[in-house]
Amino acid sequence: MRDPLTTRQPRIVVIGGGTGLPVILGNLRDQNVDITAVVTVADDGGSSGIIRHYVNVVPPGDIRNVLVSLSELPNIEKDIFQYRFDTNDDFFAGHAIGNLIIAALSEMKGGIFDAVQELSEMMKVRGHIFPASNEPLELHAQFSDGTTMTGESEITGAHKLIQRVWVEDADSDDEPEAVQPVIDAIMNADQIVLGPGSLFTSILPNLMISNVGEAVRTTSAEVVYICNIMTQKGETENFSDADHVQVLNEHLGAPFINTVLVNSKKVPDEYIDYQRWTEMSTQVTHDFNGLRRLGCRVISSDFLELRDNGAFHNGQEVVRELLNLIGQTNY
Structure with missing residues (x-):
């Protein structure tokens, strides 16, 4: 039986990847909560993809950003970790220093999980960061026309309607599994947070690891889904919020989002710079009745942050609502 919330910090597990996850974690970091971040390891783009190809380690990019978001180091040290070499540097072009450090420590420790635990201590991380798998995973997709494709960036770039996704171990035929601390964190949590992030390439790759999906489906914790503000080209074009939840339920074989x-805030017409934010398509439409039919409690509010001619979640407002849900009202 769990110890009562009155005697300990509430346990929040945030699952995802991409740029949305650090926004939530950075705003949770200084709150009176016990944070665990479960981070996708199926990324194959940019610096992460190049390092994965040559060194054969779990892609480090999402993990790097999460380490920084939960780190209590001075900004200058975090900036060094995040520094990306100029494209004019032939050998290091485009690589982030943090990616190289994570790759090196993964080799030293014999896997990404122990490497991240070591780095978490070095970087004075507040909370826990768990890679979703200790092995590099490949993301696979089947499209509505019956064709299949492998690789996160290739799947998104295909601009075809995705029917389902799954993950496979990049180095063996074994079924992907998360290490036990990931499962324990999910089963002992008070709140599970999914997103915000790309539905098919940031959130679902974690849930498609069989024991992770089973834990999220059976945990007694409240499962909260932060629906994206904008649909994503090549993934969720023309999706409503209910469509996002329906896809999650279908992949796990049961309704599990609480x-x-x-x-609820409209993105101003002509505000988005689609040349810069190439993945953004149109604003997600709201289908309240559809969400209720799926058994979800709906919390609708102004979670919008407009900056740099793009539409993003306001991390402070989202975290305020997450804390309200677990009875933390002093944010």
Whole structure:
């Protein structure tokens, strides 16, 4: 039986990847909560993809950003970790220093999981960071036309309607599994947070690891889905918020989302710079009745942050609502 919340910090597990995860974690870091971040390891793009190809380690990019978001180091030290070499540097072009450090420590420690635990201590991380798998995973997709494709960037770039995704171990025929601390964190949590992030390439790759999906489906914790503000080209074009939840339920074979946070604020016409934010398509439409039919509690509010001609989640407002859900009202 769990110890009562009155005697300990509430345990929040945030699952995802991409740029949305650090926004939530950075705003949770200084709150009176016990944070665990479960981070996708199926990325194959950019510096992460190049390092994975040559060194054969779990892609480090998402993990690097999460380490920085939860680190209590001075900004200058975090900036060094995040520094990306100029494209004019032939050998290091485009690589982030943090990616190289994670790759090196993964080799030294014999796997990404122990490497991240070591780095978490070095970087004075507040909370826990768990790679979803200790092995590099490949993301696979089947499209509505019956064709299949492998690789996160290739799947997104295909601009075809995705029917389902799954993950496979990149180095063996073994079924991917998360290490036990990941499962224990999910089963002992008070709140599970999914997103915000790309539905098919940031959130579902974690849930498609069989024991992770089973744990999220059976945990007694409240499962909260932070629905995206914008649809994503090549993944969720023309999706409503209910469509996002329906896809999650279909992949796990049961309705498991308890609460959905949806943005109610309209993105101003002509505001988005689609040349810069190439993955953004249109604003996610709201289908309240559809969400209720899926058994979800719906929390609709202004979660919008407009900056740099793009539409993003306001991390402070999202975290305020997450804390309200677990009775933390002093944010």
